[in-house]
Structures are given as structure tokens and as C-alpha cells.
Amino acid sequence: MSTIRGRVAVLCAALAVALVLPGCGSKTGETTSTGVTIDVSGDTIKVGLLNSLSGTMAISEVTVRDAIVLAIEEINAAGGVLGKKIQPISEDGASDWPTFAEKAEKLIKENRVGAVFGCWTSASRKAVKPVFEENKSLLFYPVQYEGLEQSPYIFYTGATTNQQIVPGLDYLKAQGKKSVYLVGSDYVFPRTANKIIKAYAAANGMTVLGEDYAPLGSTEFGTIVNKVKAAKADAVFNTLNGDSNVAFFKEYKSAGLTAATMPVISVSIAEEEVKSIGTQYLAGQLTAWNYYQTTTGSANDKFVKAYKAKFGADKPTSDPMEAAYVSVYLWKAMVEKAKSFEVEKVKGASDGITFQAPEGLVTIDGATQHIHKTARIGKIGDDGLITEVWNSGGPVKPDPYLKAYPWASGLS
Amino acid sequence: MTVVASQLFTGISIGAVLLLIALGLALTFGQMGVINMAHGEFIMAGAYTTFVLQSAITDAGVSLLVAIPVAFAVAGAMGVLLEFLLIRRLYARPLDTLLVTWGVSLLLQQLARDIFGAPNVQTRAPEVLTGNTRIAGDLTMANNRLFILGLVVLAVAALTVALRLTSFGRRIRAVVQNRDLAAVSGVPTARIDRLTFFIGSGLAGIAGVALTLLGPIGPTMGTNIIIDAFLVVVVGGIGHLRGSVIVAFVLGVLQSSVEYLTTLSVAKVAVFVAIVAFLQWRPQGAFTLRTRSLA
Numbered sequence: 001m002s003t004i005r006g007r008v009a010v011l012c013a014a015l016a017v018a019l020v021l022p023g024c025g026s027k028t029g030e031t032t033s034t035g036v037t038i039d040v041s042g043d044t045i046k047v048g049l050l051n052s053l054s055g056t057m058a059i060s061e062v063t064v065r066d067a068i069v070l071a072i073e074e075i076n077a078a079g080g081v082l083g084k085k086i087q088p089i090s091e092d093g094a095s096d097w098p099t100f101a102e103k104a105e106k107l108i109k110e111n112r113v114g115a116v117f118g119c120w121t122s123a124s125r126k127a128v129k130p131v132f133e134e135n136k137s138l139l140f141y142p143v144q145y146e147g148l149e150q151s152p153y154i155f156y157t158g159a160t161t162n163q164q165i166v167p168g169l170d171y172l173k174a175q176g177k178k179s180v181y182l183v184g185s186d187y188v189f190p191r192t193a194n195k196i197i198k199a200y201a202a203a204n205g206m207t208v209l210g211e212d213y214a215p216l217g218s219t220e221f222g223t224i225v226n227k228v229k230a231a232k233a234d235a236v237f238n239t240l241n242g243d244s245n246v247a248f249f250k251e252y253k254s255a256g257l258t259a260a261t262m263p264v265i266s267v268s269i270a271e272e273e274v275k276s277i278g279t280q281y282l283a284g285q286l287t288a289w290n291y292y293q294t295t296t297g298s299a300n301d302k303f304v305k306a307y308k309a310k311f312g313a314d315k316p317t318s319d320p321m322e323a324a325y326v327s328v329y330l331w332k333a334m335v336e337k338a339k340s341f342e343v344e345k346v347k348g349a350s351d352g353i354t355f356q357a358p359e360g361l362v363t364i365d366g367a368t369q370h371i372h373k374t375a376r377i378g379k380i381g382d383d384g385l386i387t388e389v390w391n392s393g394g395p396v397k398p399d400p401y402l403k404a405y406p407w408a409s410g411l412s
Numbered sequence: 413m414t415v416v417a418s419q420l421f422t423g424i425s426i427g428a429v430l431l432l433i434a435l436g437l438a439l440t441f442g443q444m445g446v447i448n449m450a451h452g453e454f455i456m457a458g459a460y461t462t463f464v465l466q467s468a469i470t471d472a473g474v475s476l477l478v479a480i481p482v483a484f485a486v487a488g489a490m491g492v493l494l495e496f497l498l499i500r501r502l503y504a505r506p507l508d509t510l511l512v513t514w515g516v517s518l519l520l521q522q523l524a525r526d527i528f529g530a531p532n533v534q535t536r537a538p539e540v541l542t543g544n545t546r547i548a549g550d551l552t553m554a555n556n557r558l559f560i561l562g563l564v565v566l567a568v569a570a571l572t573v574a575l576r577l578t579s580f581g582r583r584i585r586a587v588v589q590n591r592d593l594a595a596v597s598g599v600p601t602a603r604i605d606r607l608t609f610f611i612g613s614g615l616a617g618i619a620g621v622a623l624t625l626l627g628p629i630g631p632t633m634g635t636n637i638i639i640d641a642f643l644v645v646v647v648g649g650i651g652h653l654r655g656s657v658i659v660a661f662v663l664g665v666l667q668s669s670v671e672y673l674t675t676l677s678v679a680k681v682a683v684f685v686a687i688v689a690f691l692q693w694r695p696q697g698a699f700t701l702r703t704r705s706l707a
Binding site: 056058059062186212213214215217218219220222223224226227230243246247250251253254255256272275276277278280281 | 415429537543544556
């Protein structure tokens, strides 16, 4: 008896440690009030690559790192920036937010990099934001996010809400969808996104029939899908992230729900995720992004070809990868316009810079440090690729605080 | 009414999944007392076996059925190897066993990452298992969940028969109830341990095959479910298969009912609170094994 109880106690202790361990190890470095000078000696300029190369986010973030590396190699082959070759220094954020902050500090203070490219989750961005602000160093953040942020030391090259979520809702409304059900992972992005969706729905005559959150990594969706089915909504707005999507869509199909009866529009499922969920479960469902591998244009043909040649013909390109690739070129253009690597001068040169990106023409909005992007709704095909069914007709001006939308006045 | 019935079915099927992932553990942890943190990775091995077989056998239905015995053998063999190389040297040292098997679990995860890549892989389910069966009116039951329920019933029945009616089962029970007495009575305890570990790990492989129908197949899938599996066995009462069976279904129905009325996060908390309260009241679990062993 005593040994059994002893064993259980040991087991409990171990499980507790296993649960708590990833959260430990946070460390705050000393802060300086003045910025750190960038190392411009030598004939190279160092930049930091800060992505999760291990842990749960590695699946997505490794592809982003690859896209950044591709851009750097192309730029170096064409002669570099201001006569200097770019030397990438890659650090592993390990899917752990305090680690992101530590590595950011290391890149800025030890390596004295010109800029850092990376981060994926909003949690990691929020963790490094004070580090970049204190040291007056630049971060380029390549992923769509929940908006309501505008750090003077971050350039946001992914979509903010009015370039992804709002167009997604506009599309549903144009399709005659009168009611939606909201399903999301339980963290900052889905909760903020759903707040925006509810405000939009209230102002546009749509009903929100239900709202459910699953903890990140959760793979049991029986009950949530039952609720969705019972609600008989016209469409589902899905802000789930990661593995949960796999379980959700398997359950969704098992319940007899289809893209024809109740379409799901997702904002976190790109080409790479489609591959791991399975087209069997996804064909016909909708996504909202700014870029797809199938987006037409010579800039994208070149990008897709170069990426596949370097990383493998079976590797798809996706929106965050494209935004990361573009961010390196935008930094280069800013540096060249400023004729300096100095952060304040580079920032000052940002407004109005344009780049013919794979997604089409993008322009930096200096005031918000976001970029003008074209919104695109896509439909997932049987081949796992996403084809565009609607676009905004041209780049949409970024509006992270949704100031131009009267219905959003109570949000920020 | 429909909602209540379909929620009840959801609860039972959550219970079936819990039971399937806990069944092997009920044997290796419950019966033998080995805390095997790599049990989740045996489940992962079963899932990847399904994936590999599907690239060889293109028919999704056939490859799924073939995967069940093959995954049992693959995961079972991994279990025996682990028992033979490490665990048998560490009997009666639970803390060391735990740390060693945790290390093995990390190794196996990285191995899977190196062989199959970090992103999740997908298998195609046979078309019939992606649909549902209409019971009455609006009430439908997902075929994949019915399949898993059937698989669990079969597995529990087979295990019960094996433990109750075969001479091998009698030996396992003898070793569990009093190892020393079994040994002096001529039961080859080392061989019995290895065989028990084979079956327990093999059952994890079968659970892996079933999970391909429900969720993601990736290197970390095992870690995500191992805690649930341990909970079922601990609450059910160590050394008792019956306890695990009842507790799995009770927890499944409890979780789905609370979730329906509130949210998934609240339901998870409710289940944990219920478990903690229950273990305060009955630290030995729902059922206890009465033995004359002094240990």
C-alpha cells in the first residue's frame, strides 16, 4: 500500500514539474536608457533571426526562418546593402517567451545587429517588445496579428485586423451569411479577434450564435462541434491555432457538417497547415490571408521557384513566409533610402517605401509602421493549395486601432 | 432531447478514447507499478505505423485494419526493448524509472522528428469513418467514434479474458499480488514482466492507430495525452482494470456535460477539481487491490 501511494506521489510530483518547467527560466537583463550602437565595422552587416527552431511552434517558425534566409541570400548575391553583405545570426526562441526576450537581448547587445527578423505568436512579440524599445533596436514581425499595437521599434509586415478579419467578415456578409459561430484557441489573438467580430456583427446585422475557446493544444472537439451543429449558424469563424485545427476539422466532418452547409473561414490555416490537417477534411473551406502560393504575378513566380529550388519541391509557400521574405527587402530599401544603418534614420526613411512583393505592391505606412496589403479570401482545393475567390481590389491601408470604423470605437 | 443524447454519446466516446490510451498503462503502471513516461511515445509509434503502412497499402480501410496488429507488435517490441535494456534494472526504484523513461520519451520524440520531420503528418481515413450514422431524427453518431468504442470494448474484453482465464493471466495476477511468493512457486517473474510489458505497450500502439482518426499525428502527440492516461489509472485504483474502465467513462461524461454548459477550459478545471477532491477522500483510488503482500 505504502509503495503504491509513494509511487503515485512521485508520479504527481513529476507531472507537476513537467507542466511547470516550460514556464521557468525567465530572466530579465539589465536595461540601458540609451540605444545600443550597431556594429558597422567590417564589410558585413549582422542581422538577427529570432524564430522557434524547437518546441511546439517550430513547425511554423522554421519555414519563416527559411524564407528570411532566402531573402538574405538573394540580396547578398545582388551585392548586399550599402556595399555590405548581410550576415544572418540565427537564434532559437524555443517556443518559450522568456527565451525570446533573452535571445533578443543577446542579438542586440552582444552581436549588435542592424535589425532582427522573427517572432510568430503574439505572446513572443509581447515578450520582446520592451527589449527592443529599451535598446532602441528594430524588430520586423511577419505574422498576421490582433492589431491594437504600435511599437515605435517594431515594423509589422503581416496583416492587422482590417486587412484580414474585417475583409473576411465583409466576404461572409456579401455571401448572405447572417449568423456566425466563433471557435478559437484560448489566448490573446482569438479573444481580441472575436471582440472585433462581435462589434462588426452588431453593426452589420449579423448574429453571433455562440463563442467557444479551447486551450492551446487541445484535441477534443466533440462537445464544441455538437454546440456548433445545434446552433445552425450560416458560417463558422475559426481562430484556432496549431494542432487543435486537426482535431476540429476531423470532428467537423464526422458530424456531417460541410463547406456547403456551414462553411468555416479560418485565419490561421495556410498551405503548410493544410498539408498536415489533410485535404480530405478541408476541401472547400475558406481562409482569409494576403498571399497564397497560387497568387499570380511574376514576383511570386520567382519567389515560389527560388524557395522550392532551395528547400524542396514539396514545400509550399505561405503568407507568413512571404511577409517575412518581404520584410528583409523592406529593411534593405529603408537602409538604402536613409543611407545609414542607424535605427532612427532607418525608421525616418520608412514612410512611402514600396516593394513589388510576391503578394503584389506593398507600401510602408510610416505613421503606424504597418504595410498596405491586399486582402484575399481563398478556397482550399483538393490538391491542398488555396485559390483566391475574392480580393480587396488593391492594397488596404493598415488601421491597427480600427479608427476608420465607427463600430469599432469602443474596442481600443 | 437530441442534444442530451448526442452529448451523452460525446461523453462516452471521450471516455472510450481516455480508456484506450490508459488501457496499456493500466497494465504496465497499474499491474506492474512501472511509471513509464515513454508510454505516450508508444502511442505515437502506433500512429506513425499507420502513416507508414498507408504509404505501402494505398487502400485506407485495409491499411487501417492491418495497422492495428502491426502497431501492436511495433509498440510492444519497443516496450520489451525498453524493459529489457533499462526498466528491469530499475524495479523498486520508481523515481529512477521515471527519470529514465522520461529521457527515453524525449529521445523517441526527437527520433520521430528526425525520421518524419517536425510538422504533423496526415493519414487518410477510410471514407466511411469520416461520416456519421443517423440514429433518430437529428441525432447522429460519428462513425470514427463508434469504431473507437468498438475497438475499446474488444480490447477490454480480450484483456479481461486473458487475465482471468489463461494460465499466462493467472501468472501475471500472481506476480502482481505477491511477487516473492509467485517466484518461489516457480513462476518465471522476469519473463512474465516482459510479456506484461509487451502487451501493455502494444495496447498503446493500438491507441495510436485509433487516434489517427481523431487528431494530429506528430512527434509531441504522446506528451499531450500521457497525463490524462495516468489520471485515469490513478483515480481508477492501481492494480484494477475495472477501476480504469469505470473512471474513464465517468470522466468523459463529466467533462462533456460541464463543457456543454460552460466552456472547455472550465470543464478541464472541473475534472481536475473532481479528481483532487476524490483522491482526498479515497487516496487509493476507486478500487483497491487487497493483497497479503507486505510491500
